[in-house]
Amino acid sequence: GAVVSQHPSWVICKSGTSVKIECRSLDFQATTMFWYRQFPKQSLMLMATSNEGSKATYEQGVEKDKFLINHASLTLSTLTVTSAHPEDSSFYICSYGQGNQPQHFGDGTRLSIL
Amino acid sequence: GEDVEQSLFLSVREGDSSVINCTYTDSSSTYLYWYKQEPGAGLQLLTYIFSNMDMKQDQRLTVLLNKKDKHLSLRIADTQTGDSAIYFCAESNGSGYSTLTFGKGTMLLVSP
Numbered sequence: 269g270a271v272v273s274q275h276p277s278w279v280i281c282k283s284g285t286s287v288k289i290e291c292r293s294l295d296f297q298a299t300t301m302f303w304y305r306q307f308p309k310q311s312l313m314l315m316a317t318s319n320e321g322s323k324a325t326y327e328q329g330v331e332k333d334k335f336l337i338n339h340a341s342l343t344l345s346t347l348t349v350t351s352a353h354p355e356d357s358s359f360y361i362c363s364y365g366q367g368n369q370p371q372h373f374g375d376g377t378r379l380s381i382l
Numbered sequence: 383g384e385d386v387e388q389s390l391f392l393s394v395r396e397g398d399s400s401v402i403n404c405t406y407t408d409s410s411s412t413y414l415y416w417y418k419q420e421p422g423a424g425l426q427l428l429t430y431i432f433s434n435m436d437m438k439q440d441q442r443l444t445v446l447l448n449k450k451d452k453h454l455s456l457r458i459a460d461t462q463t464g465d466s467a468i469y470f471c472a473e474s475n476g477s478g479y480s481t482l483t484f485g486k487g488t489m490l491l492v493s494p
Binding site for chain 1: 413415423425426430470480481482484485486487
């Protein structure tokens, strides 16, 4: 079945640091990937849709200059949290789908900003 | 906008059946999903159903869809302690390229 690899799984860093999260599709070429954020004890909220070779589409309330998305190849999308602050601490998860198949998710990245 | 509602908590004994319920509002939903999330982990796709189906069974899992009432349920037969997790109901109105709308998740606690 489809496999999504997300890296790193856990990051702890100081306030003001920029953090890059990678999401790779391992068994097919993904033109579209999704980035979600999950705060503790809450559901997943879509942050942005990452499109290969073009600009990402951000959901309302998500700062595009804060959360930089790059989808430069069909197998890799990256999310960079720039100048992270404690309020950015969250669980970030990527996913992709193909055709009529359901979306598959990465294992998530737990970001803790001190 | 679309909305997906779930009960927040369910507690069962090992060996019993568990039923997790979900309601949604988007009448154009075409795909309905159940995902499982264990502590600190990502989401694992359990099963999904197309809106033109009433039921889908996969081993211990049975999904029932009442499209008229916009009600979806997940039944887990012979629930095991390893089934303890948060279960998310989600819907989309398109293919795998479409975004998902998630419920808040139901925490299932299975006691020995």
